[in-house]
Amino acid sequence: MIAIRFHGRGGQGAAISSYILAEAIFRDGYEVQAFPMFGVERRGAPVASFIRMDNKPIYVRCEVYEPDYVVVLDPTLIQAVDVTSGKKPGGFIMVNTDQPVEEIGIKGDFTTIPFDGTKIALEYHLGTKVAPIVNTVMMGAFAKSFGKINIDNLLFAIKDNLPRKIADRNAEATKKAYDLAPKIE
Numbered sequence: 001m002i003a004i005r006f007h008g009r010g011g012q013g014a015a016i017s018s019y020i021l022a023e024a025i026f027r028d029g030y031e032v033q034a035f036p037m038f039g040v041e042r043r044g045a046p047v048a049s050f051i052r053m054d055n056k057p058i059y060v061r062c063e064v065y066e067p068d069y070v071v072v073l074d075p076t077l078i079q080a081v082d083v084t085s086g087k088k089p090g091g092f093i094m095v096n097t098d099q100p101v102e103e104i105g106i107k108g109d110f111t112t113i114p115f116d117g118t119k120i121a122l123e124y125h126l127g128t129k130v131a132p133i134v135n136t137v138m139m140g141a142f143a144k145s146f147g148k149i150n151i152d153n154l155l156f157a158i159k160d161n162l163p164r165k166i167a168d169r170n171a172e173a174t175k176k177a178y179d180l181a182p183k184i185e
Contacts, residue, residue: 002148003064004051007083008073011043013135016161017073018049021139021149023157025053028150037063046081053148071142072096073117073134075104084108092184094142096134115141115181124173126166136162136170140177145184151175 004021008014015036022034036049050064066086075097077083083093089109096117097104106112117134127133136158143149151174158174159167 001052001054001058001060002069003067004053004069004071004142005064005067006049006051006071006073007077007081008047008049008135009043009077010045010047011131012047012073013133014047014049014073017071017135017139018051020136020157020161021142021154022051022053023161024143024149024154025051027153027156028148030054031056031058033058035063046077067091069142069146070094071138073138075099078105092145094138094145096138111184113141113145113182113184115177117141117177120173120177120180124169124176126170126173136174137177140174141181144178144181147183151178154178 006014006017018034022032025032030053032053034051052058066088068088068091070083070093072083072095075095092111092113094113094115095104097114098116101112101114117137118132120137121132121134143154155171158171162170
């Protein structure tokens with residue numbers, strides 16, 4: 001079983017990211033589950049969402065305490081939340097940042113991937129200049145680095161789950177992120 005944890009802030013789309021990515025994973029033929037974990041349930045508060053995927057039925061029904069992969073939508077969370085908590089050796093942590101890996105401040109037995117999702121979100125007018133929405137951009141980058149998610153299924157899931165007026169821009173931004181992200185696995 002592969003476990004993925006997203007860290008974000010309320011309003012950034014961490015929960016919808018897990019649902020959309022789960023649909024793409026399901027379309028790729030895996031068993032999958034996705035669910036969010038909310039704390040104070042207010043805009044800007046730290047939130048997490050989780051995905052499990054496997055070739056066989058998944059019976060575990062709790063949050064992901066030991067993820068194989070982690071995606072951080074907001075780099076300020078690194079000082080507020082232990083995004084490495086329970087992270088298994090191997091895999092990677094992908095952080096939405098324009099800083100080099102040495103300056104991110106994450107250490108462990110895994111690869112840290114900086115990816116500037118904010119730049120792409122601003123280019124495609126996702127959210128506002130003050131609060132860009134990077135969830136779909138980071139899904140595209142994660143899909144490429146992870147290597148087990150078909151980009152066409154991800155783009156279909158985005159268009160299937162987002163309102164029509166923003167779905168195309170999100171899909172285009174996701175595709176650009178996919179094209180620019182490094183292939184790790």
